[in-house]
Amino acid sequence: MKINRLIETFNHAINGILWAIKSEKNLRRHYLIAVLVLFISLFYNLSRMEFLMLLITVSLVLITEMINTSIEKAIDIYTKDFHPLAKIAKDVSAGAVLIAALNSIVVGYLIFFDRLNNLADIVIFKIRNSPIHLTFIAIFLVIIFTIGLKAKYYRGRGTHFQGGTVSGHAALSFCIATIIASLVNNILIMTLAYVLALFVAESRIEGKIHTFMEVINGALLGTLIGILIFQIIA
Numbered sequence: 627m628k629i630n631r632l633i634e635t636f637n638h639a640i641n642g643i644l645w646a647i648k649s650e651k652n653l654r655r656h657y658l659i660a661v662l663v664l665f666i667s668l669f670y671n672l673s674r675m676e677f678l679m680l681l682i683t684v685s686l687v688l689i690t691e692m693i694n695t696s697i698e699k700a701i702d703i704y705t706k707d708f709h710p711l712a713k714i715a716k717d718v719s720a721g722a723v724l725i726a727a728l729n730s731i732v733v734g735y736l737i738f739f740d741r742l743n744n745l746a747d748i749v750i751f752k753i754r755n756s757p758i759h760l761t762f763i764a765i766f767l768v769i770i771f772t773i774g775l776k777a778k779y780y781r782g783r784g785t786h787f788q789g790g791t792v793s794g795h796a797a798l799s800f801c802i803a804t805i806i807a808s809l810v811n812n813i814l815i816m817t818l819a820y821v822l823a824l825f826v827a828e829s830r831i832e833g834k835i836h837t838f839m840e841v842i843n844g845a846l847l848g849t850l851i852g853i854l855i856f857q858i859i860a
Contacts, residue, residue, distance in 0.1 A: 804852025
């Protein structure tokens with residue numbers, strides 16, 4: 627029962643995220659900027675602290691934008707007419723988004739400005755070959771692209787967390803299998819990693835959570851992102 631409640635909680639949370647992305651133009655812009663910033667960070671030698679600050683900053687902008695949307699919708703339930711207190715509430719929540727956005731600009735400036743003077747080095751040299759950094763970036767990109775595809779192509783079947791056009795479980799499992807295959811030179815370990823990924827994908831079909839094509843879409847997405855980061859960029 628606790629597991630079912632936990633899954634239901636995740637469903638509600640994912641539904642809220644996807645609804646906000648589909649319905650709010652500003653949030654979609656922030657979402658695309660977040661993807662772009664994370665991708666660009668691959669080409670810079672960021673320390674762990676810098677990468678952590680970047681993630682916190684990106685998350686803060688998205689979170690404040692979602693809270694702003696929630697406040698606006700809650701106010702609209704009670705009144706459609708102009709009310710000074712309603713205006714203040716909306717203005718204050720919009721101000722929170724503005725502060726988060728300005729903070730992101732400052733953080734981005736402090737992290738990237740010095741490196742912008744070395745664009746030639748970026749072209750000549752590859753990004754830092756750190757499996758930890760690359761693994762986290764690959765996983766974040768898989769999650770972000772999966773959410774984006776679910777939001778765009780969701781057709782009302784199942785839930786966003788369980789179901790949807792792309793299997794997030796298959797995407798993550800095949801991305802991780804690709805990462806393992808890229809880091810080791812042992813064919814047995816590579817084979818076992820992909821076998822485990824296949825088991826995860828098969829369980830989504832067996833449980834009637836995803837169709838065969840949805841699992842294939844997830845597997846292709848995860849594999850392509852893993853190859854992009856660990857074989858082409860790295």
